[in-house]
Protein backbone atom coordinates (compact mmCIF):
# COMPACT_ATOMS: atom_id res chain seq x y z
CA UNK A 573 0.00 0.00 0.00
CA UNK A 574 1.43 3.38 -0.95
CA UNK A 575 2.35 5.79 1.79
CA UNK A 576 -0.19 8.48 2.69
CA UNK A 577 1.42 11.86 3.44
CA UNK A 578 -0.50 14.76 4.99
CA UNK A 579 0.47 18.42 5.02
CA UNK A 580 -1.59 20.62 7.35
CA UNK A 581 -1.91 24.37 7.38
CA UNK A 582 0.44 25.60 10.13
CA UNK A 583 -1.48 26.55 13.27
CA UNK A 584 1.23 28.50 15.13
CA UNK A 585 0.46 32.23 15.20
CA UNK A 586 2.47 34.14 12.61
CA UNK A 587 3.76 31.03 10.83
CA UNK A 588 3.37 31.54 7.09
CA UNK A 589 5.51 28.67 5.81
CA UNK A 590 4.18 25.34 4.57
CA UNK A 591 6.04 22.02 4.73
CA UNK A 592 5.61 20.96 1.09
CA UNK A 593 5.33 23.02 -2.09
CA UNK A 594 3.61 21.73 -5.27
CA UNK A 595 6.89 20.95 -7.04
CA UNK A 596 7.89 18.52 -4.27
CA UNK A 597 4.35 17.08 -4.05
CA UNK A 598 4.58 16.26 -7.77
CA UNK A 599 7.83 14.35 -7.22
CA UNK A 600 6.41 12.41 -4.25
CA UNK A 601 3.23 11.51 -6.13
CA UNK A 602 5.35 10.37 -9.07
CA UNK A 603 7.27 8.17 -6.65
CA UNK A 604 4.01 6.50 -5.63
CA UNK A 605 2.95 8.44 -2.51
CA UNK A 606 -0.51 9.86 -2.05
CA UNK A 607 -0.42 13.38 -0.64
CA UNK A 608 -3.24 15.26 1.15
CA UNK A 609 -2.86 18.99 1.72
CA UNK A 610 -5.16 20.92 4.03
CA UNK A 611 -7.33 23.54 2.34
CA UNK A 612 -5.37 26.78 2.13
CA UNK A 613 -2.20 25.30 3.66
CA UNK A 614 0.08 27.00 1.15
CA UNK A 615 -1.86 30.24 0.75
CA UNK A 616 0.12 32.31 3.30
CA UNK A 617 3.32 31.31 1.50
CA UNK A 618 1.98 32.05 -1.98
CA UNK A 619 1.03 28.51 -3.03
CA UNK A 620 -2.74 28.27 -3.75
CA UNK A 621 -4.65 24.98 -3.54
CA UNK A 622 -4.86 24.66 -7.33
CA UNK A 623 -1.10 24.26 -7.62
CA UNK A 624 -1.19 21.31 -5.21
CA UNK A 625 -4.17 19.81 -7.02
CA UNK A 626 -2.36 20.04 -10.35
CA UNK A 627 0.64 18.38 -8.74
CA UNK A 628 -1.54 15.39 -7.83
CA UNK A 629 -2.47 16.15 -4.21
CA UNK A 630 -5.93 15.83 -2.66
CA UNK A 631 -7.13 18.99 -0.91
CA UNK A 632 -8.59 18.04 2.49
CA UNK A 633 -10.79 20.34 4.54
CA UNK A 634 -11.27 18.04 7.52
CA UNK A 635 -8.38 18.18 9.98
CA UNK A 636 -9.38 14.99 11.81
CA UNK A 637 -9.28 13.09 8.49
CA UNK A 638 -6.02 14.78 7.51
CA UNK A 639 -4.22 13.77 10.71
CA UNK A 640 -6.09 10.53 11.31
CA UNK A 641 -5.55 8.94 7.90
CA UNK A 642 -1.88 9.79 7.44
CA UNK A 643 1.08 7.44 7.62
CA UNK A 644 3.32 10.51 7.69
CA UNK A 645 2.52 14.10 8.66
CA UNK A 646 4.93 16.78 7.44
CA UNK A 647 4.99 20.09 9.28
CA UNK A 648 7.14 23.18 9.83
CA UNK A 649 6.30 23.71 13.53
CA UNK A 650 5.87 20.91 16.10
CA UNK A 651 2.35 19.46 16.20
CA UNK A 652 -0.01 20.81 18.84
CA UNK A 653 -1.86 18.39 21.16
CA UNK A 654 -4.98 18.96 19.00
CA UNK A 655 -3.05 17.85 15.95
CA UNK A 656 -1.55 14.80 17.67
CA UNK A 657 -4.95 13.76 19.03
CA UNK A 658 -6.35 12.14 15.85
CA UNK A 659 -3.03 10.48 14.90
CA UNK A 660 -2.86 6.73 15.24
CA UNK A 661 0.06 4.98 16.99
CA UNK A 662 3.08 4.71 14.71
CA UNK A 663 2.17 7.78 12.65
CA UNK A 664 5.42 9.42 11.55
CA UNK A 665 5.70 13.17 12.10
CA UNK A 666 8.55 15.21 10.67
CA UNK A 667 8.98 18.87 11.68
CA UNK A 668 11.25 21.39 13.36
CA UNK A 669 10.37 20.31 16.90
CA UNK A 670 12.51 22.73 18.96
CA UNK A 671 12.27 19.93 21.49
CA UNK A 672 13.85 21.60 24.53
CA UNK A 673 11.33 24.46 24.28
CA UNK A 674 8.32 22.23 23.54
CA UNK A 675 8.60 19.50 26.15
CA UNK A 676 4.83 19.25 26.64
CA UNK A 677 4.35 18.62 22.93
CA UNK A 678 7.11 16.00 22.95
CA UNK A 679 5.44 14.27 25.90
CA UNK A 680 2.12 14.31 24.03
CA UNK A 681 3.72 12.66 20.97
CA UNK A 682 5.40 10.08 23.20
CA UNK A 683 2.10 9.23 24.91
CA UNK A 684 0.32 8.98 21.55
CA UNK A 685 3.06 6.53 20.43
CA UNK A 686 3.82 8.77 17.47
CA UNK A 687 7.18 8.37 15.69
CA UNK A 688 8.58 11.89 15.65
CA UNK A 689 11.65 13.11 13.76
CA UNK A 690 13.09 16.51 14.74
CA UNK A 691 14.75 18.23 11.81
CA UNK A 692 16.91 20.41 14.05
CA UNK A 693 18.63 17.24 15.29
CA UNK A 694 19.94 16.22 11.85
CA UNK A 695 23.68 15.67 12.08
CA UNK A 696 25.63 18.27 10.11
CA UNK A 697 27.44 15.75 7.97
CA UNK A 698 27.99 16.01 4.23
CA UNK A 699 25.34 13.40 3.41
CA UNK A 700 22.74 15.40 5.35
CA UNK A 701 23.50 18.76 3.73
CA UNK A 702 20.60 18.56 1.27
CA UNK A 703 18.25 17.92 4.23
CA UNK A 704 19.66 20.66 6.44
CA UNK A 705 16.65 22.75 7.36
CA UNK A 706 18.66 24.80 9.87
CA UNK A 707 20.97 25.94 7.07
CA UNK A 708 18.25 26.68 4.54
CA UNK A 709 16.19 28.67 7.03
CA UNK A 710 19.27 30.49 8.37
CA UNK A 711 19.99 31.56 4.80
CA UNK A 712 16.56 33.15 4.65
CA UNK A 713 16.96 34.74 8.09
CA UNK A 714 20.36 36.25 7.24
CA UNK A 715 19.04 37.83 4.07
CA UNK A 716 15.98 39.25 5.81
CA UNK A 717 18.07 40.58 8.72
CA UNK A 718 19.99 42.87 6.39
CA UNK A 719 16.77 44.08 4.79
CA UNK A 720 15.22 44.72 8.23
CA UNK A 721 18.35 46.70 9.18
CA UNK A 722 18.31 48.65 5.91
CA UNK A 723 14.63 49.45 6.39
CA UNK A 724 15.18 50.85 9.88
CA UNK A 725 18.40 52.71 9.04
CA UNK A 726 18.01 56.42 8.31
CA UNK A 727 20.85 56.24 5.78
CA UNK A 728 21.51 54.88 2.30
CA UNK A 729 23.64 51.74 2.33
CA UNK A 730 25.57 52.36 -0.93
CA UNK A 731 27.96 55.15 -1.76
CA UNK A 732 26.27 57.63 -4.09
CA UNK A 733 27.69 60.45 -6.14
CA UNK A 734 24.81 62.76 -6.99
CA UNK A 735 24.18 66.36 -7.94
CA UNK A 736 23.00 66.79 -4.36
CA UNK A 737 26.32 65.71 -3.01
CA UNK A 738 28.26 62.58 -2.27
CA UNK A 739 26.88 60.01 0.14
CA UNK A 740 29.28 57.83 2.05
CA UNK A 741 28.45 54.13 2.28
CA UNK A 742 26.92 52.85 5.49
CA UNK A 743 28.92 50.57 7.77
CA UNK A 744 27.38 47.20 8.55
CA UNK A 745 28.86 44.95 11.24
CA UNK A 746 27.83 41.29 11.38
CA UNK A 747 28.61 39.43 14.59
CA UNK A 748 28.57 35.66 14.11
CA UNK A 749 29.51 34.53 10.60
CA UNK A 750 27.79 31.14 10.34
CA UNK A 751 25.17 30.42 7.73
CA UNK A 752 22.90 33.37 8.62
CA UNK A 753 25.77 35.79 9.22
CA UNK A 754 27.43 35.05 5.89
CA UNK A 755 24.13 35.58 4.08
CA UNK A 756 23.63 38.88 5.95
CA UNK A 757 27.13 39.95 4.91
CA UNK A 758 26.55 38.98 1.26
CA UNK A 759 23.25 40.89 1.19
CA UNK A 760 24.76 44.01 2.79
CA UNK A 761 27.61 43.89 0.26
CA UNK A 762 25.10 43.68 -2.59
CA UNK A 763 23.43 46.80 -1.23
CA UNK A 764 26.80 48.53 -1.37
CA UNK A 765 27.58 48.86 2.34
CA UNK A 766 31.05 48.66 3.88
CA UNK A 767 30.86 45.39 5.80
CA UNK A 768 32.78 43.89 8.68
CA UNK A 769 32.24 40.40 10.06
CA UNK A 770 33.32 38.66 13.22
CA UNK A 771 33.17 35.10 14.46
CA UNK A 772 34.98 33.16 17.16
CA UNK A 773 35.71 30.43 14.62
CA UNK A 774 38.74 31.54 12.70
CA UNK A 775 37.70 29.37 9.75
CA UNK A 776 34.91 31.88 9.15
CA UNK A 777 37.53 34.54 8.31
CA UNK A 778 38.21 33.26 4.84
CA UNK A 779 34.49 33.04 4.05
CA UNK A 780 33.91 36.59 5.30
CA UNK A 781 36.78 37.94 3.22
CA UNK A 782 35.65 36.05 0.13
CA UNK A 783 32.41 38.06 0.30
CA UNK A 784 34.35 41.31 0.12
CA UNK A 785 33.99 42.12 3.81
CA UNK A 786 36.65 42.74 6.45
CA UNK A 787 37.13 40.06 9.12
CA UNK A 788 37.78 41.22 12.66
CA UNK A 789 40.63 39.12 13.98
CA UNK A 790 40.98 38.09 17.59
CA UNK A 791 43.77 35.93 18.97
CA UNK A 792 41.16 33.28 19.77
CA UNK A 793 40.01 30.25 17.85
CA UNK A 794 36.97 28.82 19.56
CA UNK A 795 36.04 26.17 17.06
CA UNK A 796 34.49 23.34 19.07
CA UNK A 797 32.90 20.00 18.32
CA UNK A 798 31.32 19.43 14.89
CA UNK A 799 32.50 22.78 13.48
CA UNK A 800 30.35 24.71 15.96
CA UNK A 801 31.61 27.35 18.37
CA UNK A 802 32.50 26.49 21.97
CA UNK A 803 31.83 28.85 24.87
CA UNK A 804 34.63 31.38 25.50
CA UNK A 805 36.63 31.56 28.74
CA UNK A 806 36.23 34.72 30.88
CA UNK A 807 39.59 36.14 29.72
CA UNK A 808 38.66 35.50 26.08
CA UNK A 809 35.29 37.16 26.61
CA UNK A 810 37.06 40.35 27.79
CA UNK A 811 39.30 40.47 24.72
CA UNK A 812 36.29 39.92 22.53
CA UNK A 813 34.30 42.66 24.26
CA UNK A 814 37.01 45.28 23.73
CA UNK A 815 37.28 44.56 20.02
CA UNK A 816 33.54 44.28 19.48
CA UNK A 817 32.92 47.56 21.38
CA UNK A 818 35.11 49.52 18.98
CA UNK A 819 33.49 48.02 15.87
CA UNK A 820 29.95 48.49 17.25
CA UNK A 821 30.59 52.19 17.99
CA UNK A 822 31.49 52.80 14.34
CA UNK A 823 28.65 50.83 12.75
CA UNK A 824 25.39 52.15 11.30
CA UNK A 825 23.81 48.68 11.37
CA UNK A 826 24.84 45.80 13.62
CA UNK A 827 23.44 42.37 12.79
CA UNK A 828 24.00 39.73 15.45
CA UNK A 829 23.65 36.02 14.73
CA UNK A 830 25.91 34.37 17.32
CA UNK A 831 24.67 31.07 18.70
CA UNK A 832 25.98 28.08 20.59
CA UNK A 833 23.87 24.96 20.01
CA UNK A 834 21.67 24.03 22.95
CA UNK A 835 22.62 27.10 25.00
CA UNK A 836 21.40 30.61 25.56
CA UNK A 837 22.85 33.03 22.99
CA UNK A 838 26.13 34.67 24.07
CA UNK A 839 25.90 38.35 25.03
CA UNK A 840 28.08 40.35 22.65
CA UNK A 841 26.56 43.84 22.82
CA UNK A 842 26.27 45.38 26.29
CA UNK A 843 24.36 48.51 27.26
CA UNK A 844 27.44 50.77 27.34
CA UNK A 845 28.23 49.69 23.77
CA UNK A 846 24.73 50.66 22.65
CA UNK A 847 25.10 54.01 24.43
CA UNK A 848 28.31 54.64 22.47
CA UNK A 849 26.65 54.00 19.09
CA UNK A 850 25.74 56.73 16.63
CA UNK A 851 22.28 58.26 16.94
CA UNK A 852 19.94 56.48 14.50
CA UNK A 853 22.07 53.34 14.47
CA UNK A 854 20.29 50.00 14.25
CA UNK A 855 20.79 46.59 15.81
CA UNK A 856 19.04 43.55 14.33
CA UNK A 857 19.36 40.69 16.79
CA UNK A 858 18.74 37.40 15.00
CA UNK A 859 19.51 35.56 18.24
CA UNK A 860 16.38 37.05 19.86
CA UNK A 861 14.74 33.62 19.84
CA UNK A 862 17.37 32.24 22.23
CA UNK A 863 17.61 35.34 24.44
CA UNK A 864 19.51 37.72 22.15
CA UNK A 865 23.12 38.77 21.60
CA UNK A 866 22.35 42.29 22.86
CA UNK A 867 21.37 42.80 26.50
CA UNK A 868 18.70 45.31 25.51
CA UNK A 869 16.94 43.11 22.96
CA UNK A 870 13.27 42.42 23.65
CA UNK A 871 12.34 39.28 21.71
CA UNK A 872 9.58 39.99 19.21
CA UNK A 873 9.80 43.75 19.68
CA UNK A 874 11.45 46.82 18.25
CA UNK A 875 12.71 49.23 20.92
CA UNK A 876 14.68 52.48 20.84
CA UNK A 877 17.28 52.81 23.59
CA UNK A 878 19.99 55.52 23.72
CA UNK A 879 18.78 56.63 20.27
CA UNK A 880 19.50 53.18 18.81
CA UNK A 881 16.73 51.06 17.27
CA UNK A 882 17.01 47.47 18.47
CA UNK A 883 14.97 44.89 16.59
CA UNK A 884 14.54 41.38 18.00
CA UNK A 885 12.53 39.63 15.29
CA UNK A 886 11.17 36.13 15.91
CA UNK A 887 10.64 33.45 13.27
CA UNK A 888 12.37 35.49 10.60
CA UNK A 889 12.22 32.77 7.89
CA UNK A 890 8.42 33.09 7.99
CA UNK A 891 8.84 36.66 6.69
CA UNK A 892 9.98 35.26 3.33
CA UNK A 893 7.56 32.35 3.24
CA UNK A 894 7.65 31.49 -0.46
CA UNK A 895 11.32 30.66 -0.74
CA UNK A 896 11.64 29.54 2.88
CA UNK A 897 8.91 26.94 2.16
CA UNK A 898 10.44 25.95 -1.14
CA UNK A 899 13.81 25.30 0.52
CA UNK A 900 12.18 23.55 3.50
CA UNK A 901 10.20 21.29 1.14
CA UNK A 902 13.34 20.41 -0.84
CA UNK A 903 15.06 19.53 2.44
CA UNK A 904 12.10 17.31 3.38
CA UNK A 905 12.09 15.63 -0.02
CA UNK A 906 15.70 14.69 0.56
CA UNK A 907 15.02 13.50 4.14
CA UNK A 908 12.13 11.36 2.88
CA UNK A 909 14.48 9.36 0.65
CA UNK A 910 15.73 7.82 3.91
CA UNK A 911 12.23 7.17 5.23
CA UNK A 912 10.68 5.62 2.13
CA UNK A 913 11.42 2.17 0.73
CA UNK A 914 11.71 1.45 -3.00
CA UNK A 915 8.17 0.03 -2.81
CA UNK A 916 6.94 3.39 -1.50
CA UNK A 917 6.26 2.30 2.09
CA UNK A 918 7.80 3.74 5.25
CA UNK A 919 10.96 2.13 6.62
CA UNK A 920 10.80 0.70 10.14
CA UNK A 921 14.54 0.37 10.61
CA UNK A 922 15.90 3.68 11.90
CA UNK A 923 19.53 2.59 12.25
CA UNK A 924 20.72 4.96 9.51
CA UNK A 925 22.92 7.57 11.24
CA UNK A 926 20.73 10.47 10.10
CA UNK A 927 17.44 8.86 11.14
CA UNK A 928 18.88 7.66 14.44
CA UNK A 929 20.14 11.14 15.34
CA UNK A 930 16.88 12.88 14.51
CA UNK A 931 14.49 10.34 16.04
CA UNK A 932 12.76 12.14 18.91
CA UNK A 933 9.98 9.79 20.02
CA UNK A 934 9.01 6.23 19.06
CA UNK A 935 7.00 3.37 20.60
CA UNK A 936 5.98 5.45 23.60
CA UNK A 937 9.48 6.60 24.58
CA UNK A 938 11.56 9.73 24.06
CA UNK A 939 14.58 8.56 22.09
CA UNK A 940 16.62 11.78 22.18
CA UNK A 941 18.47 11.53 25.48
CA UNK A 942 18.89 15.26 26.34
CA UNK A 943 15.14 15.80 25.79
CA UNK A 944 14.25 12.69 27.81
CA UNK A 945 16.44 14.02 30.64
CA UNK A 946 14.71 17.42 30.56
CA UNK A 947 11.29 15.76 30.72
CA UNK A 948 12.43 13.48 33.56
CA UNK A 949 13.69 16.56 35.42
CA UNK A 950 10.13 17.85 35.48
CA UNK A 951 10.01 19.89 32.29
CA UNK A 952 6.70 18.34 31.19
Ligand SMILES: NC(=O)c1ccc[n+]([C@@H]2O[C@H](COP(=O)([O-])OP(=O)(O)OC[C@H]3O[C@@H](n4cnc5c(N)ncnc54)[C@H](O)[C@@H]3O)[C@@H](O)[C@H]2O)c1
Nearest residue numbers: 696697701707748749750751771772773799801830831838
Ligand atom coordinates in the same frame (compact mmCIF):
# COMPACT_ATOMS: atom_id res chain seq x y z
N1 LIG B 1 26.24 19.87 6.91
C1 LIG B 1 27.29 20.59 7.27
O1 LIG B 1 28.42 20.17 7.16
C2 LIG B 1 27.05 21.94 7.87
C3 LIG B 1 25.75 22.43 7.83
C4 LIG B 1 25.51 23.70 8.37
C5 LIG B 1 26.52 24.41 8.94
N2 LIG B 1 27.77 23.91 8.97
C6 LIG B 1 28.86 24.71 9.56
O2 LIG B 1 28.63 24.91 10.96
C7 LIG B 1 29.08 26.22 11.31
C8 LIG B 1 28.05 27.04 12.08
O3 LIG B 1 26.77 26.85 11.55
P1 LIG B 1 25.51 27.74 11.98
O4 LIG B 1 25.50 29.01 11.23
O5 LIG B 1 24.31 26.90 11.92
O6 LIG B 1 25.87 28.08 13.50
P2 LIG B 1 25.00 28.66 14.68
O7 LIG B 1 23.71 29.21 14.20
O8 LIG B 1 25.03 27.69 15.78
O9 LIG B 1 25.92 29.93 15.15
C9 LIG B 1 26.07 31.08 14.34
C10 LIG B 1 27.50 31.58 14.43
O10 LIG B 1 27.75 32.19 15.70
C11 LIG B 1 29.12 32.02 16.00
N3 LIG B 1 29.41 32.37 17.40
C12 LIG B 1 29.15 31.67 18.54
N4 LIG B 1 29.59 32.36 19.62
C13 LIG B 1 30.11 33.52 19.16
C14 LIG B 1 30.72 34.65 19.79
N5 LIG B 1 30.86 34.72 21.12
N6 LIG B 1 31.14 35.66 19.00
C15 LIG B 1 31.02 35.60 17.66
N7 LIG B 1 30.46 34.57 17.00
C16 LIG B 1 30.01 33.54 17.75
C17 LIG B 1 29.34 30.57 15.61
O11 LIG B 1 30.72 30.28 15.44
C18 LIG B 1 28.56 30.48 14.29
O12 LIG B 1 29.36 30.76 13.17
C19 LIG B 1 29.50 26.87 10.02
O13 LIG B 1 30.88 26.70 9.86
C20 LIG B 1 28.83 26.08 8.95
O14 LIG B 1 29.54 26.12 7.73
C21 LIG B 1 28.05 22.68 8.47
